[in-house]
Amino acid sequence: MKDYMKSLINDEKRFDGRKLNEFRNVSVTNNVSENAEGSAIVKIGDTEVIAGVKMATTVPYPDSPDDGTLMVTAEFLPMANPDFSAGPPSIQAIELARVIDRGIRESKMVDMKKLCITKGELVWMAFIDLYIINDDGNLIDAAALAAIAALKDAFMPKLDKENKLLHELSSKKLPIIEDRVPLTCTVFKIGKNLFVDPVLAEEKENDARISIGISSEGDINSMQKGGITALTLDEIDQAVELAKKATDDLRKILK
Amino acid sequence: MSKLLVEERNLVIPGQEVATGIDYLPSVGTAREGENIIATRVGLLTLKGRVLKVIPLRGKYIPKVGDTVIGRISDVGMSGWRVNIGWAFVASLRLAEASERFIPRDADLTNYFDVGEYVACKITRTTVSRYIDVTAKGPGLRKLDTGRIIKCDSSKVPRIIGKKGSMISMLKEASDCRIMVGQNGIVWISGQDSDKELLVEKTIRLIEERSHEHGLTDVVSKYLEDNKQNG
Amino acid sequence: MAKAFKRNDGRKVDEMRPMEAKLGVVKSAEGSAMFKAGKTIAIAAVRGPREVVPAHKQRADRGLLRCTYDLLSFSVNDRKRPGPSRRSSEIGMVIENALLPAMDLSDWPYTSVDLYVYITQADAGTRCAGINAAALALADAGIPMKELVSAVAVGKVDGQVIVDIDKHEEDQGEFPTDIPVAMMPNSGKVTLLQLDGKITKDELNSALKLAEKSCKEIQEVQKQAIRAKYVSKEESK
Known part of the structure; x- marks a missing residue:
């Protein structure tokens, strides 16, 4: 019984009858929270994540006086999974936020120069906040997709003459460079087989996982290996192939 | 005068008056409020003799000796x-x-x-x-030690088992799987291959979702028939 | 003579914003619901009864209700720092107290029913929308209750008593008065009452009367949401 999942994956079968490289139904709904500059709900099967973008003005870092900044945070709401508890972010929530933060940052999908208001004095800061509503596995991919969908949905707020933030959005979208937008696919390993998009029951049994952020041009922007089992170079190569195919499909859903 | 205010097997909602007068007695899922008996849980109202009870449609399993x-x-x-x-x-x-x-x-x-x-x-x-x-x-x-375990809402167990075990017998026969349904809603399914086990799980999910409907047996038997041919 | 009172969105003084309610919005929870009043959206989910940790908080005579309330960071105009605040802790507690009078947890000593309420979009009245969603989530989880608790914010704006105050009205005129009220409408009992502002005794009385009438209407919306989950499929056949 304890090896049920292992033997299932070994036979190239899934708990819910899917193929190894097959995602569950994915849906993206934008503009789900009106006070946010941009927002999205992403569902992958029964997994559900809500993301929102808020903009604020701040002083730039001295080493990049004309660059805006961004920050990703994640909260695993205790209602999403009986194992989550209220309080400060768990290590899982911190890892998830940081993996997604790096994917967005390193892809340079947000044109940071355009987020400069006054060089050396005032720049925009984008807060991308993620909340896990229901956990049925594969949170990183769902959260990463939600973050991207919310960013693409976001409009810049208006500023008054003194550059004070007004609670009103302009008709200008956040400066996104479409070709660079990364999507994330996490490839999981049980036994000798690799697969994507686990349900919670499969995820609990995984030996290793690797999250891969890939731009629409096919460049890899971020990677994070998880779990305590090692991967071979060949497996990493296979994982990148799986992730490429999966992110291509996700990109079609995102539009 | 005592009177039933809701027909038997109808859906009741907490706070809803289901009977008036002293001739009826409240039990699980109901309570007396002065002259009246009200429902305290979402569920289907049943009457046995003079005793009113609400059969819940959802809820956590509560342990009972003998289960x-x-x-x-x-x-x-x-x-x-x-x-x-x-x-x-x-x-x-x-x-x-x-x-x-x-x-x-x-x-x-x-x-x-x-x-x-x-x-x-x-x-x-x-x-x-x-x-x-x-x-x-x-x-x-x-x-x-073999097979798959699935979790169901414990309130659905009577429907999964069926009258005198009719539903579960039908499932076993159609799938050739061994199936055991715990009163706590945990179900064990073990068969020749995982596809058969998956068919049983999917059928049980169907029963769960449509457990409050009449004619469920026919729906399930048709579902099993349709999916047997596909498989 | 006072000029006729006009509400920003054209509602009558005793008219609530359009409401929507839905059960089962958090798949893995024992019970869950969404409640929407105008632009305010609350989701609530229930887990339990489960063992109280830490154990010294367990009670031998009854189970506990423990509520967590929070605004999502982007649900408000100025981003709210993620995580609990003094405000959210207090509101969590008043939501607990608003629901407990309708509940009986004496059959489940040493356990807690954990209730989570989150506001995904805020336009005032968030604790009331939260209570309305929470009552539905508890019903959905099969937790016994004497009746569904319903809540609305009444108040006084520009000298006029009105119901279901929105964000615009909350900041309107001198001494806007906000009065969140939760009730068990069948028995006419008030389970939550807070007040910020300035109001006379007579005005308060008429505001509470208005709250009572409105809570009855809200309870109908809640009941309809429960029926929709279980009855609609059969009737639509």
Whole structure:
């Protein structure tokens, strides 16, 4: 019984009858929270994540006086999974936020120069906040997709003459460079087989996982290996192939 | 004059007056409020003699002596095991209740049941729902070491089993799987291959979703028929 | 003579914003619901009864209700720092107290029913929308209750008593007065009452009368949401 999942994956079968490289139904709904500059709900099967973008003005870092900044945070709401508890972010929530933060940052999908208001004095800061509503596995991919969908949905707020933030959005979208937008696919390993998009029951049994952020041009922007089992170079190569195919499909859903 | 205000088998909502007068008696899921009896849970109203009861449509399993349940071993101790049966508190499976065979005092208990393994057991004792004793001795009670485990809402168990076990018999026959339904909503399915087990799981999900409908047996039998041909 | 009072969105003084309610919005929870009043959206989910950790908080005579309330960071105009605040802790507590009078947890000592309420979009009245969603989530989880608790914010704006105050009205005129009220409408009992502002005794009385009438209407919306989950499929056949 304890090896049920292992033997299932070994036979190239899934708990819910899917193929190894097959995602569950994915849906993206934008503009789900009106006070946010941009927002999205992403569902992958029964997994559900809500993301929102808020903009604020701040002083730039001295080493990049004309660059805006961004920050990703994640909260695993205790209602999403009986194992989550209220309080400060768990290590899982911190890892998830940081993996997604790096994917967005390193892809340079947000044109940071355009987020400069006054060089050396005032720049925009984008807060991308993620909340896990229901956990049925594969949170990183769902959260990463939600973050991207919310960013693409976001409009810049208006500023008054003194550059004070007004609670009103302009008709200008956040400066996104479409070709660079990364999507994330996490490839999981049980036994000798690799697969994507686990349900919670499969995820609990995984030996290793690797999250891969890939731009629409096919460049890899971020990677994070998880779990305590090692991967071979060949497996990493296979994982990148799986992730490429999966992110291509996700990109079609995102539009 | 006493009067029933809601027809039997109809949906009731907490606070809803279901009967008036002193001739009716409230039991599970109902309460007396002055002259009236009100529902206190979402469910279907039933009347047995003069006693009113609400059959819940959802809710956590609450342990009852005599229930056969399926649990997951959560801890192995010196003189027995802890079993998670889906209630707020874990149950105790004592050494003497674990097997028909004699287990020596110095035996390695993980050879009998290890953490993470599932066991079909029966509840023998409870006190204020906090201390629960179970036994794995008795017909059908044992370790479940093949197949898949799925979790259902315990209120759906009567529908999954069906009248006199009719639904479960139909499922077993169509799938060739061995199936055991714990009163706590944990279901064990074990068959020749995982596709058959998956068919049983999907059928049970269908029963769960449509459990409050009439003519469920026909729906299920058609579903099994359709999917057998595909498979 | 006072000029006729006009509401920003054209509602009558005793008219609530359009409401929507839905059960089962958090798949893995024992019970869950969404409640929407105008632009305010609350989701609530229930887990339990489950063992109270830490154990010293367990009670031998009854189970506990423990509520967590929070605004999502982007649900408000100025981003709210993620995580609990003094405000959210207090509101969690008053939501607990608003629901407990309708509940009986004496059958489940040592346990807790954990209730989570989150506001995904805020336009005032968030604790009231939260209570309306929470009552539905508890019903969905099969937790026994004497009746569904319903809540609305009444108040006084520019000298006029009105119901279901929105964000615009909350900041309107001198001494805007906000009065969140939760009730068990069948028995006419008030389970939550807070007040910020300035109001006379007579005005308060008429505001509470208005709250009572409105809570009855809200309870109908809640009941309809429960029926929709279980009855609609059969009737639509």
